[in-house]
Amino acid sequence: MSGLVKPKKYDWKDSNLAMFGSDTEKEVKKEAAESEPAWEGAGQEEGLQIWRIVNFEVTSWPKEDYGKFYSGDSYIVLNTYKPDPDADKLAWDIHFWIGKYSSQDEYGTAAYKTVELDCYLDDMATQHREVQDHESEEFLELFPHLFEIMKGGADSGFRHVEPETYEPRLLHFSGMKKNIVVKEVPLIREKMISDDVYILDNGMKLYQWNGSGCNKDERFKAMQFLNELKSERGNAESEVVDEGDEPSEFNDAFPADVEDDDDDDDEQMSAFSDETKNLYRVSDDSGDLTFSLVKEGDVSLDDFVSSDVFVLDTGKMAYVWVGSDASAGEKKNGLAYAHKKLMETNHPVIPITVVKEGSHSRSFMNAIAA
Numbered sequence: 001m002s003g004l005v006k007p008k009k010y011d012w013k014d015s016n017l018a019m020f021g022s023d024t025e026k027e028v029k030k031e032a033a034e035s036e037p038a039w040e041g042a043g044q045e046e047g048l049q050i051w052r053i054v055n056f057e058v059t060s061w062p063k064e065d066y067g068k069f070y071s072g073d074s075y076i077v078l079n080t081y082k083p084d085p086d087a088d089k090l091a092w093d094i095h096f097w098i099g100k101y102s103s104q105d106e107y108g109t110a111a112y113k114t115v116e117l118d119c120y121l122d123d124m125a126t127q128h129r130e131v132q133d134h135e136s137e138e139f140l141e142l143f144p145h146l147f148e149i150m151k152g153g154a155d156s157g158f159r160h161v162e163p164e165t166y167e168p169r170l171l172h173f174s175g176m177k178k179n180i181v182v183k184e185v186p187l188i189r190e191k192m193i194s195d196d197v198y199i200l201d202n203g204m205k206l207y208q209w210n211g212s213g214c215n216k217d218e219r220f221k222a223m224q225f226l227n228e229l230k231s232e233r234g235n236a237e238s239e240v241v242d243e244g245d246e247p248s249e250f251n252d253a254f255p256a257d258v259e260d261d262d263d264d265d266d267e268q269m270s271a272f273s274d275e276t277k278n279l280y281r282v283s284d285d286s287g288d289l290t291f292s293l294v295k296e297g298d299v300s301l302d303d304f305v306s307s308d309v310f311v312l313d314t315g316k317m318a319y320v321w322v323g324s325d326a327s328a329g330e331k332k333n334g335l336a337y338a339h340k341k342l343m344e345t346n347h348p349v350i351p352i353t354v355v356k357e358g359s360h361s362r363s364f365m366n367a368i369a370a
Contacts, residue, residue, distance in 0.1 A: 033120035043092050043121050049078045053106045058113055067143040071099040072153035074110040083360045091360045092125035095139050100132040126361050129352040136351035138363050140179040149183040166203030173197040173222045180221040189254040197222040206238040207250050282309040282337050284329055311341050317351050319364050324357040
């Protein structure tokens with residue numbers, strides 16, 4: 001263990017993240033987007049398309065792995081849908097997802113390529129930033145079967161490992177209804193939460209542990225997952241145990257010397273103490289980027305003016321509203337604006353959505369109405 005290098009955690013304080021959603025070096029052009037092989041045919045029909053960033057390149061993610069993400073990687077997720085099921089018009093949401101241990105090069109490329117994909121779709125898509133463990137409900141709803149976060153990167157995944165030589169792992173199931181997240185966590189018995197469900201995966205012996213306060217959705221999803229693992233491995237055994245009734249074999253399966261590499265040392269990342277809505281107007285007219293507080297509390301569409309860009313911070317979500325008559329510089333830097341403003345708050349990694357005037361965004365309208 002001493003020879004292993006602990007992966008660097010995603011650093012929301014990194015000033016280089018100000019590039020999110022922007023291209024300060026050169027203009028993002030449609031020609032560049034059309035020259036990206038990964039975008040060929042993207043967004044032409046309803047459904048999901050997912051890509052992973054590998055060495056600055058956009059690579060297709062296998063459809064059988066949709067819903068599975070690795071904490072060491074960054075991804076781009078395109079959802080193509082019809083706002084009106086009876087009409088042919090398509091709409092698009094582009095989410096880029098940042099794993100907790102994704103490299104700066106990877107998430108920077110994901111941000112840049114998200115803007116490029118939007119350009120390929122004639123600037124008609126809605127852009128979203130998603131950070132591991134702080135995903136929006138809208139993003140999680142794209143994966144109603146299961147949203148799974150595994151340790152490491154895809155290249156170090158478990159897909160082809162034989163069960164007999166399997167590295168033991170602990171999977172944590174939490175959430176409600178369609179928003180169930182399964183995440184690989186450190187193999188530490190003392191950190192298991194009574195409100196949730198876990199699967200202890202020892203390769204050929206599988207345990208489902210139901211915490212005393214878990215809900216039926218967590219139990220159901222965990223049982224589905226357990227059955228799929230058994231099916232994949234043929235003759236694997238499984239056992240369901242309830243908190244307080246664990247057999248000695250279950251407790252003995254936890255090693256005594258596992259390092260807790262999943263601690264959240266950034267208290268601000270999990271704090272949502274201020275959920276007051278704040279609406280800011282963004283301007284670069286003076287040559288410097290400025291934010292002015294327009295309103296605090298309830299907002300309405302009448303507060304948004306076509307000639308400007310606004311950042312609406314609800315405490316749980318941030319929205320960048322881009323007016324149709326805003327300057328070219330203001331239009332292309334939406335994610336960067338929100339990132340800059342959120343760095344001053346106690347909730348810097350909440351989801352960010354860029355909404356263009358006249359485009360479709362259900363969550364933005366819900367935020368206005370709330």
